Amino acid sequence: MSVTEQHLSTHKGKQTSSKRNKRTKWLSALRRDRSLYLLALPGILFFLVFKYIPMWGIVIAFQDYSPFRGIQGSEWVGLQHFTTLFANPDFALLFRNTLAISLLNLILFFPFPILISLGLNELRNVTYKRLIQTVIYMPHFLSWVIIAGLTLLLFAKGTGLVNELFVLWGWPRVDILTNPDSFWIMVTLQAMWKEAGWGTIVFLAAMASVDTQLYEAARMDGAGRLRQIWHITLPAIRSVIIVLLILRLGDIMEVGFEQIFLMYNGAVSEVAEVFDTYVYRTGIEQGDFSYSTAVGLFKSVVGLVLVVVANRLVKRMGQEGVY
């Protein structure tokens, strides 16, 4: 036996023994704290069954899945569903709508809670501040069904409050909900109404942790409120803004599904069909499981890549990322 061989074999021996060691280690850990692992068991089972089995279910995107034959018996078709999707003229439309709504969200919605927080942070009267917070947090707890319903009751062409007012004032009725031109802005405003107040929580918390001495020092130096906001408050919440911005960027493929689904109507389908609603229509309504899984997978992967890339960019800029 040559030296190297000998070396290899002892190395191998070490490896197996350390492997065995490891195994006995976790086994003895299990035995020692049985109760602890028992406590974690239901949760672990939950994640396995309801989060990881569906991940495995993704394989049907590469199959011609037949419910009768199951995943094991179904035929493999490779990337066929993806090529079908990319060749489909609907694809450009889905992409455009998803991006448009996301970008509107990013431009209009994203800065809104920051502005509100800056304003709330300047309020001196605590009772007034709390009252406003209570009111603007509230819509966060309403379901999309209710919000879509409220929108209809306010803006419907026939009986909505806005149009009744217009009639009262002698103006013509306007068509908002079945008008493709106003759909994107409408859903953005809806989302702002529902979530902007809630979005202030994180920023307000970050602002609350600012050392008040900084403001006093700035005052001494003759800085007005706006300058103090610019030079103290905003830098203080910068890291929070960046983290949330990354999360938003990662969610670019994600437009509130229930919201769009509920606001969807035949008249606006051209601008309202997004990836998720398309998956629902082709998958659940038309039963094309494999194709719609492929569409969903495409969306999820793009989303994942976006988060990872955005996070890396931020870290390169010297900021703390999301993970």
Place this chain on the structure above:
Amino acid sequence: MQRLKWSERIGQSLNAIVLGLLAVAMFFPLYYVFVVSFTDPGEYLQKKIVLFPQRWSAEAYTYLLSTPAFARSLGNSAFLATVGTVCSLAVSSSLAYALSQKRFYFRKVLMFLIVLTILFSPGIIPNYLLVRELGLINNIWALILPALANGWTVLLMKNFFDSLPAEISEAASIDGCSAIRTWYTIVLPLSMPALAAFGLFFAVGYWNQFFAALLYLNDSAKWPIQVLLQNMLLNASNIDLVAPGQQMETPPTEMLKMAAIIVAIMPVLVVYPFIQKHFAKGAMVGSVKG
């Protein structure tokens, strides 16, 4: 308090006014729906726009609540919200507590696997197929089991348990307390404020659950309130909303819709003030780094 310059005072008043207007804008739709739903049907039909009614009436409510479909869906949602919330809190907090213990051997691997479920979702169809394979179609548990826990909540809860002094668990285990007993008799009672906040989020989640119900429940007798609402408000189908054997005149559809909205948000409105002081804290636990 320091003296303020005039320009600053004007700035502050402007700020207060703008924020006040914002709050009014957010509150107005709810106010409007509330007021109209309690208006006398005759007055509403005549005026169409009611900002403050001359004659109040609860007719829309008495009609609505006497229809079996509406009452039944309220019951379904109440079941979902209570049973679901208790189960969710139990499953999430037990896992989160176990993961917060340093001696948990697979801590890192499990944490990674949980974070992964936040970053990547397999989409609607694989979830649907799983629920179908499990035979849960048309079963109310299809709305509870897949929603028992989620990565974010477990992470937030774990961070919360991390913030409890480790000595508590150590002392308990030295005294011969098992982890399960420590969790149940010591840690959970200590975590009441956090549990209240997480519980509210779960409860609201179950109460507002719409899409899962649409996917999994075909039988309208099992519908939770949100699906019934969708049919009422957006599909304009009133088929189910016929009060049996009643001589009552049907109030205007719009009013019924508004009353339905108010009933559906009532539970949230009632619980909200009690938990409000906790939820900001609960939402914050661990959500901001550093």
